[in-house]
Amino acid sequence: METLKIIKIGGNIINDTGALQQFIEGFSKLKGLKILVHGGGNSATETSQRLGLEVKKVEGRRITDQETLDVITMIYAGKLNKTIVAQLQANDCDAFGLSGADGNLIQSVKRPVTSIDYGFAGDIVQVNTSLIETLLKEAITPVFCALTHNKQGQLLNTNADTIASELAIAFASTYSVELFYCFERNGVLADISNDNSVIDALDSQAYQTLFQQGKIADGMVPKLDNCFSALRKKVTKVCIGKPEMIFDSNSIHTILQL
Numbered sequence: 077m078e079t080l081k082i083i084k085i086g087g088n089i090i091n092d093t094g095a096l097q098q099f100i101e102g103f104s105k106l107k108g109l110k111i112l113v114h115g116g117g118n119s120a121t122e123t124s125q126r127l128g129l130e131v132k133k134v135e136g137r138r139i140t141d142q143e144t145l146d147v148i149t150m151i152y153a154g155k156l157n158k159t160i161v162a163q164l165q166a167n168d169c170d171a172f173g174l175s176g177a178d179g180n181l182i183q184s185v186k187r188p189v190t191s192i193d194y195g196f197a198g199d200i201v202q203v204n205t206s207l208i209e210t211l212l213k214e215a216i217t218p219v220f221c222a223l224t225h226n227k228q229g230q231l232l233n234t235n236a237d238t239i240a241s242e243l244a245i246a247f248a249s250t251y252s253v254e255l256f257y258c259f260e261r262n263g264v265l266a267d268i269s270n271d272n273s274v275i276d277a278l279d280s281q282a283y284q285t286l287f288q289q290g291k292i293a294d295g296m297v298p299k300l301d302n303c304f305s306a307l308r309k310k311v312t313k314v315c316i317g318k319p320e321m322i323f324d325s326n327s328i329h330t331i332l333q334l
């Protein structure tokens with residue numbers, strides 16, 4: 077099976093001009109089929125705060141009211157997506173910026189209300205792989221932002237880690253999919269205050285233990301849930317670490333195992 081690399085970059089990489097530039101240059105040079113998914117949660121938080129909007133997150137997911145949805149649409153689908161695409165184009169990577177609404181690529185439903193109402197936040201129900209494959213076959217690199225839609229005219233905020241894992245799962249029967257989560261740390265850390273405490277290989281049982289000990293928390297919890305869900309659904313390889321892991325397989329990072 078041909079390999080498809082799905083690479084996600086988080087908001088802290090996007091906000092660091094040097095790190096983003098280095099990533100864009102390396103990503104552009106990667107051979108073979110590739111898809112980029114970007115977050116940008118901290119840019120949305122900054123802009124919301126500047127506008128005097130209250131920022132609320134539960135278990136790493138943003139509670140998205142109408143005003144917050146307006147902000148994230150401008151930031152994720154507008155400023156960040158178009159800036160990243162322009163920078164990739166400058167590096168001769170034929171990038172094509174997308175939300176889940178474009179071409180009906182990613183459909184979702186409003187996250188069901190339990191004790192928490194996440195507002196306009198979506199859970200993915202369907203990925204339109206055929207149109208994405210058409211782009212890939214034309215040597216076009218899809219670049220997804222963290223927005224999906226419900227096919228009834230409503231945009232929904234969707235965690236970028238989940239978009240990456242759902243894309244990976246949707247392609248797992250067609251390609252050998254390698255999923256990379258790039259962020260600002262060296263990998264999953266046994267001690268969050270020590271960047272040298274990278275766990276080389278993490279399985280779901282060790283994850284549960286570290287979670288119960290409080291050593292894995294915040295945004296790392298939904299990230300790891302997405303990683304293990306992808307592995308269970310036949311994604312070939314899942315890694316977490318700094319962007320250099322996608323160009324240099326010897327660099328320090330965490331490999332996930334079931």
Ligand SMILES: Nc1ncnc2c1ncn2[C@@H]1O[C@H](COP(=O)(O)OP(=O)(O)O)[C@@H](O)[C@H]1O
Nearest residue numbers: 086087259263264265268291292293294295296
């Ligand atoms: N054990 C851990 N190892 C690494 N990061 C951790 C750990 N526990 C919690 N974290 C936190 O998780 C964050 C990554 O999640 P998140 O903020 O959602 O990343 P991103 O913006 O890249 O999606 C890290 O910045 C770190 O603060």
Ligand SMILES: CC(=O)N[C@@H](CCC(=O)OP(=O)(O)O)C(=O)O
Nearest residue numbers: 087115116117137138222235236
């Ligand atoms: C529902 C939900 O939480 N969506 C995320 C989407 C952005 C994101 O995932 O950004 P990072 O990858 O930089 O964290 C949010 O608004 O923060």
